[in-house]
Amino acid sequence: MASSFDLNNLLRENIRNLVPYSSARDEFKGQASTLLDANENAFGSPLDVFYNRYPDPLQHEIKHKLSHIKGVPARNIFLGNGSDEAIDILFRAFCRPGIDNVILVPPTYGMYEVSANINDVAVKKVNLTNDFQLNLEGIAEAIDTNTRIIFLCSPNNPTGNSLHREDVETVLANFNGLVVIDEAYINYSRQKTFIQELTEYGNLVVLQTLSKAWGLAGLRLGMAFASEEIIEVFNKIKPPYNINQATQELALKALDQVEQVNNWIKETVSQREQVSELLRTFDYVLHVYPSDANFILVKTSEPREIYTHLVDASVIVRDRSKVELCEGCLRITIGTPAENERLIAALQQYKSDKQ
Incomplete structure (x- = not known):
């Protein structure tokens, strides 16, 4: 049966009604010579570079550069404190504690299950086949009315292989919840990214990172790519200044080194x-x-x-x-x-x- 994905039906009611915190830098956009709105230390910071001002809460410059590199509009990009922040937000936004469940396909990245346990969300496991591919029949049988997210890692960690693209597309087309494809290792793969399919599937979330090929593991900067509506949900939930100024500056320099x-x-x-x-x-x-x-x-x-x-x-x-x-x-x-x-x-x- 084809997917009839509806984001509003998937969102937790408290998140749907959430009024996000409005920071000083959200309320004022532009340049000014006298900033007296955020209770910062106006004298500077005890470093060679001044970090006394709050950073851009939505990281517009980085998203602009990523937009050109990834070929996706900036409005479809979320930046998190590592991909782990995006994973945690997915649970908090779409999974009701003690009620909903997610599907994992072991062996796979361990943080999905850790995040599920932290958020009191049940985990259903459907093991990969012996050649480390999706068990589509097993996944279909595991889905119930409270299944909110299916996590797929491709290339997969720890097995290293890419999942068959047609199998992933089958899941996307037939599941009413979110399908999260973790592409932390996509830069080393012969397979093309699923970012190109964002306009095709409204329930698709693609995770990538600057920790691997880009060599920025110490900065903790992860990316999520999704519909504008899903990205708006991420931005409602994230802390106001989740990516610090130093990380933003260093990431901007790194992104010039393609x-x-x-x-x-x-x-x-x-x-x-x-x-x-x-x-x-x-x-x-x-x-x-x-x-x-x-x-x-x-x-x-x-x-x-x-x-x-x-x-x-x-x-x-x-x-x-x-x-x-x-x-x-x-x-x-x-x-x-x-x-x-x-x-x-x-x-x-x-x-x-x-x-």
């Missing part, structure tokens, strides 16, 4: 293929899964022993061996060529020690 970022992406993808080939030469590596991300999921015969050996060699990877469908697996981020060489050398030493 060529540098693209070069890093190409190098990462090249290194990903080289590291994958080298990993396949070890007899204790049972399978190297194909990846569209900046990491590789590797199935081994001795995950804990290998993990411990790497820690002793000061090479830190992620042990995912206890995650559903990832038994025996380590998740290995692609580093610089020198870091990748240290990884391979440590694994070669592990092989020698075993002989």
Whole structure:
């Protein structure tokens, strides 16, 4: 049955009726020489750069730059303190505590479930298939009248693969709630972003981040792309100044460096293929899964022993061996060529020690 999505029916009543906080910078827009409206310290700040004034609450300059980079109007962009803020807002806006539920498709990013638990929202899990793709029949069976959101991660974390596009479109077209597609790793993928489908699906929310390919994890700046109506909901709920001035300034500088970022992406993808080939030469590596991300999921015969050996060699990877469908697996981020060489050398030493 085709989707009959209605945003007003999905919104919690208290959010629908919410009158958001109006900050001083919301009420006055423009330039002035004397700002006496926000109770700031007019003398400045004890730093080389003055941070005594509140930042732009809606980050217009960053959204303008992102609009050109992403090919989407600024009005369809929300900026959060990491993607985690956008995820939390989705729960608070659309899920009634103790009543509604969301659907997750493990193995997947862990913050969806954490945020659900914080907001007292039930979680229904429909595991991915053995090849890490959507179980469409299972998802359809799990949906009930109180299912508000389906979270999909593509490329998926921790498996690294992209979900089949036609399967995602099937979910979008047949679900009356929100479909959230987390594209944190999309820059490393051969698949095109779902941002291009925003005008096609009113229930679509796409999450991206500046933490991965853009190398700004320390700034905590995430993005959500959605219809203008959904973005307005995000802006009603977020704290007045959720992105600080220093982050905004640094992000604006970074967004001028598209060529540098693209070069890093190409190098990462090249290194990903080289590291994958080298990993396949070890007899204790049972399978190297194909990846569209900046990491590789590797199935081994001795995950804990290998993990411990790497820690002793000061090479830190992620042990995912206890995650559903990832038994025996380590998740290995692609580093610089020198870091990748240290990884391979440590694994070669592990092989020698075993002989």
